[in-house]
Amino acid sequence: MADDSVSRRRWLTALGATGAAGLAGCTGGDGGQDETTESTTAGDTTESGMTETTAKTTEQSSVSGKVKIGVLQPTSGDLKYYGQQALWGFYSGLAYKGDTDPIKGSSTGKHTISVGDVDYELVVRDTQFSAKKAQSLATNLVKDEEVDLLFGCASSGAANRVIKTVVKQAQVPYVAGPAASADVTSSSETCGNLVFRASENTAMDARSGGKYVANQTDVSKVYLFGADYSFGKAVVNNYEQVLKDEGVEIVGKKFVPQGHSEWKGLLDNAKSAGAQGIVGGFTVSTLPKLFTSFLNGDYDYRVFGGFATRITNGIVGQTLQKALGKPLTKEKLQGANLGPFTTRYHWNQYDNEINNSFVDTYTSTYGAVPDLFTSGTFTAASAIAQGVNESGSTEGADIAEALRGMTVTDTPKGENGYTFQKYNNQARSAMTVANPVPTTDEWADNWKAAIMPSEPLATIDAKEATIPKSGVDCSL
Structure with a gap:
C-alpha cells in the first residue's frame, strides 16, 4: 500500500522546488467556496427507483475506510450546466455501486456517499471554467485537504494545467473529465501513469x-x-x-x-x-x-x-x-x-439494464435526462469504486494501479462498456x-x-x- 505521508512529502518538495513562478496564485485558500455537508448511504430512504435487479451488480467487498476525492467542476457562470451534469453523472455512478440515492444538487463543499463499508468523501470546488482557478483549487485540495485523488475539469485547458502543475508534481492520481481535448491523454506533456480519463474525447x-x-x-x-x-x-x-x-x-x-x-x-x-x-x-x-x-x-x-x-x-x-x-x-x-x-x-442511445436504471434514477433525482457528459463521469466513479474493491485498498496509488487496463463492469453503455487503454490510460467505449x-x-x-x-x-x-x-x- 502507498504511504500517504510520502505523497504529502512529495508535494511539499515539489512546491519548494518549483517556487512561486511555477505555481503562481496556487497556494491560497479554497477560493471562498461555500462549505456544505451531505451524506448518502444505503440505509437512506430511496425514491430513485433502484430495483433489486440493479442492486445485484453492486460489488461485495471486505474493504473499509474512506477515500477522499477532490472534485473540480464549474458550478457557476454561463457553463455551470457542464459542471452540473458532470457531477450528477459521477454521483449517479457511486450511487449505482452503493445501491443508494445520488447526492442531490451541485453545491460546493463536502459530500459523502457510501459503497459498502467505504465512505467516499467528495470535496467539491467551483472552477468557474477557469484554468487558473482550477490550478489554485487543485493545489489546495492536495496540499491542505490531503485528498487521495482528484477528479474533474470540464475545460480541457484547466485539465492540462492541473496535470502539469499539480498532478505530475505532487504525484496524485487524477481522473480527468469531462474535458474532451484528445491531447489530455495523447500528448507526452500531459499523459502519465497517474492521469486517467473515462470520458470520451474529441x-x-x-x-x-x-x-x-x-x-x-x-x-x-x-x-x-x-x-x-x-x-x-x-x-x-x-x-x-x-x-x-x-x-x-x-x-x-x-x-x-x-x-x-x-x-x-x-x-x-x-x-x-x-x-x-x-x-x-x-x-x-x-x-x-x-x-x-x-x-x-x-x-x-x-x-x-x-x-x-x-x-x-x-x-x-x-x-x-x-x-x-x-x-x-x-x-x-x-x-x-x-x-x-x-x-x-x-x-x-443505449438499451441495457444499467442505462435504464441510470436514466430512471437520474431523471427522478435531477429533473432531467442524462446528457452528453454523464456516461463518462458515471463510469469514472464506477471505476474508482471498482478499483478500491479490486485493490483491497483506499489509498490513491493502489486505486490508480487497479485502474490501469481495467475493464469497467458497470457503465451506462452496458456491462464492461469501457476499458482503460494501458498505453495512455484513456478509456475506450462505443460511440x-x-x-x-x-x-x-x-x-x-x-x-x-x-x-x-x-x-x-x-x-x-x-x-x-x-x-x-x-x-x-x-x-x-
Missing part, C-alpha cells in the same frame, strides 16, 4: 463521425471550422486526420474566437471552395449564430459534428423553429441539411451516430429542447473509435 468524436461521413454519405469535400482554443483545435485536427485517411478532401479550415457571430462570409467561403459538408468544433457560445446564418442562407452543403448538450440543443432548437416554423417535423429537419451527428452519450429529430412527448419535460438525437443510425465499436497506440505521443 478524437473519438472524429473517428466515429468522420468515418461515418466518409463511408455512409456522398460527401467527399469538407470545410472545417473550429474555436481558436484547445477544444476547437482538437476537433478540427482530429477530423482533418480521420477524413483525409478516409479519402475525403479538406477544402479549407478556419479557426475563429469563441462567440464569433459574423458567419455569412465564412459560410460563403466554404460554398465557394466547393464544400459538400462542414464541421463545426464549437460550444454553445458560438453554435447558435453559426446555425442561424446557415439556415437563413443559400447553402446546399451539410453540417456535421457532434451532438451537443441540452443547453445547446435548446438554443439550436429555437433557431430551427424560427427558421423552419412550428411545429418541427422530421421532414423539415431532413431538409435542413443538419447531421448526422456523432454522440458520446445521450440517454436514448453512436444519430440525426436530429423533434423531441417526443415522452421526453419533452425532462429534455426541454425542441430537438433530440434519433435512435442510433450506427454504433461505432470502441476499438474503431479510439486512437490506437501508434497514434498517440504517449508511452506508459
Whole structure:
C-alpha cells in the first residue's frame, strides 16, 4: 500500500522546488467556496427507483475506510450546466455501486456517499471554467485537504494545467473529465501513469463521425471550422486526420474566437471552395449564430459534428423553429441539411439494464435526462469504486494501479462498456451516430429542447473509435 505521508512529502518538495513562478496564485485558500455537508448511504430512504435487479451488480467487498476525492467542476457562470451534469453523472455512478440515492444538487463543499463499508468523501470546488482557478483549487485540495485523488475539469485547458502543475508534481492520481481535448491523454506533456480519463474525447468524436461521413454519405469535400482554443483545435485536427485517411478532401479550415457571430462570409467561403459538408468544433457560445446564418442562407452543403448538450440543443432548437416554423417535423429537419451527428452519450442511445436504471434514477433525482457528459463521469466513479474493491485498498496509488487496463463492469453503455487503454490510460467505449429529430412527448419535460438525437443510425465499436497506440505521443 502507498504511504500517504510520502505523497504529502512529495508535494511539499515539489512546491519548494518549483517556487512561486511555477505555481503562481496556487497556494491560497479554497477560493471562498461555500462549505456544505451531505451524506448518502444505503440505509437512506430511496425514491430513485433502484430495483433489486440493479442492486445485484453492486460489488461485495471486505474493504473499509474512506477515500477522499477532490472534485473540480464549474458550478457557476454561463457553463455551470457542464459542471452540473458532470457531477450528477459521477454521483449517479457511486450511487449505482452503493445501491443508494445520488447526492442531490451541485453545491460546493463536502459530500459523502457510501459503497459498502467505504465512505467516499467528495470535496467539491467551483472552477468557474477557469484554468487558473482550477490550478489554485487543485493545489489546495492536495496540499491542505490531503485528498487521495482528484477528479474533474470540464475545460480541457484547466485539465492540462492541473496535470502539469499539480498532478505530475505532487504525484496524485487524477481522473480527468469531462474535458474532451484528445491531447489530455495523447500528448507526452500531459499523459502519465497517474492521469486517467473515462470520458470520451474529441478524437473519438472524429473517428466515429468522420468515418461515418466518409463511408455512409456522398460527401467527399469538407470545410472545417473550429474555436481558436484547445477544444476547437482538437476537433478540427482530429477530423482533418480521420477524413483525409478516409479519402475525403479538406477544402479549407478556419479557426475563429469563441462567440464569433459574423458567419455569412465564412459560410460563403466554404460554398465557394466547393464544400459538400462542414464541421463545426464549437460550444454553445458560438453554435447558435453559426446555425442561424446557415439556415437563413443559400447553402446546399451539410453540417456535421457532434451532438451537443441540452443547453445547446435548446438554443439550436429555437433557431430551427424560427427558421423552419412550428411545429418541427422530421421532414423539415431532413431538409435542413443538419447531421448526422456523432454522440458520446445521450440517454436514448443505449438499451441495457444499467442505462435504464441510470436514466430512471437520474431523471427522478435531477429533473432531467442524462446528457452528453454523464456516461463518462458515471463510469469514472464506477471505476474508482471498482478499483478500491479490486485493490483491497483506499489509498490513491493502489486505486490508480487497479485502474490501469481495467475493464469497467458497470457503465451506462452496458456491462464492461469501457476499458482503460494501458498505453495512455484513456478509456475506450462505443460511440453512436444519430440525426436530429423533434423531441417526443415522452421526453419533452425532462429534455426541454425542441430537438433530440434519433435512435442510433450506427454504433461505432470502441476499438474503431479510439486512437490506437501508434497514434498517440504517449508511452506508459
